[in-house]
Amino acid sequence: MKMDSAALEIDGSVMEGGGQILRVSAALSCITGSSIKITKIRAGRSTPGLRPQHLSGLQLVSDLCSGGLQGASIGSTDVSLTPGKIQSGNHTADTQTAGSVCLLLQVALPCALYADAASQLCLKGGTNAEMAPQVDYTVKVFKPIVEKFGVHFDCDIRMRGFYPKGGGEVMVTVNPVKELQPVVMTERGNITKIHGRAFVAGVLPFKLAKDMSAAAVRTIRKEIKELYINIQPHQEKDKASGNGNGILIIAESSTGCLFAGSALGKKGVYADKVGIEAAEMLLRNIRHNGCVDEFLQDQLIIFMALAKGTSRIRTGVVTLHTxxxxxxxxxLTQAKFTITKCEDELSSNVNYIIECQGSGATNPHL
Structure with a gap:
């Protein structure tokens, strides 16, 4: 396949300088049909270039859009994608490591929306992995919010996989859309509900799950006294490969906003500490009075950019990922973003409105 001479050059070392640049640019290349060449991939990282999860993500997108991929190998710092037609049907991606299935979904989901029929994505790797959303976050927080844009997908967790082995498997079915709706989330209302799940898998004792849960509840109680907090301890039985423990806590607001705090256990770290870390993250995400947490913020940008019309989302501090x-x-699109600082009398903490005039991408197959 010849490289299109008009490929858009993207500097992979700018700003956050990591896998996010790859995911957003590859997905948008696939949807808009424009060829891209990404250089200096992860240039500033301790192990520069493509890692297994980035490579499998790019291969998945290329597979989804019957594209041509050049320079796609582990450690490569330059890669080119020439997209073809987006194909529905079955697609598999396997990081063969604990590389995150949620990051694979981040790159593939937007593409599959513009196929001619439903797509089945079989994603293998880590379901509850460091440096990425846990799969429970994807299902419980990301999914209900992107549904507001008109995105519909189902996620079946067949097997959980943890660091360092991976071995997890998630089946995702994505329905195509004609076009995405814009979303406005600017009023948070008040927090009405806090619930969560603390899990242990493999040889780890159930007591760890109870300890994580109890420590998290104690920490949240110091700040939020009036709400019932229900964090269920859970022993993963058959659906887990390897050993792991972790916790995800979700707060819901009266206007349907969702916020989370999460943490994973590591060797030599007390369960209490894992619970406290997740609780503190949740409290941090609630304090700024925005409508999304720090991890949802950057994941919504691509949908705002593709939607037809103006989206507005109130956030805390705008992250480098965002x-x-x-x-x-x-x-890569005609979308125009503006970020405005809000002077909010209710909250001493700063918040911002991210506004986007979306590009209104339409699905040519529907």
Whole structure:
């Protein structure tokens, strides 16, 4: 396949300088049909270039859009994608490591929306992995919010996989859309419900799950006294490969906003500490009075950019991941973003409105 001479050059070392640039630019290349060449991939990282999960993500997108991929090998710092037609049907991606299935979904989901029929994605790797959303977050927080844009997908967790072995498997069915709706989330209302799940898998004792849960509840109680907090301890039986423990806590607001705090256990770290870490993250995400947490923020940018019309989302401090996603979306689509600081009398904490005039991408097959 010849490289299109008009490929858009993307500097993979700018801003956040990591896998996010790859995910957003590859997905948008696939949807818009424009060829891209990404250089200096992860240039500043301790192990520069493509890691297994980035490589399998790019291969998945290329597979989804019957594209041509050049330079796609572990450690490669330059890669080119020439997209073809987006294909529905069955697609498999396997990181063969504990590389996150949720990051694979981040790159593939937007593409599959613009196919001619439903797609089945079989994603293998880590379901509850460091440096990425846990699969429970994807199902319980990300999914209900992206549904507001008109995105519909089902996620069946067949097997959980943890660091370092991976071995997890998630089956995702994505329905295509004609076009995405814009979303406005600017009023948080008040927090009405806090619930969660603390799990242990493999040889780890159930007591760890109870300890994580109890420590998390104690920590949240110090700040939020009036709500019932229900964090269920859980022993993963048949659906887990390897050993792991972790916790995800979700807060819901009266206007349907969702916030989370999560943490994973590591060797030599007390269960209490894992619970406290997740609880503190949740409290941090609630304090700013925005409508999304710090991890949802950057994941919504691509949908805002593709939607037809103006989306507005109130957030806490705008993260570098989000700024990077905006930078990529503006390069690859006609979307225009503005970020405005809000002077909020209710909250001493700063918050911002991210507004986007979406590009209104339509699905040519529907």
């Amino acid at each position: 700024q990077t996603a905006i930078h990529m979306a503006e390069q």
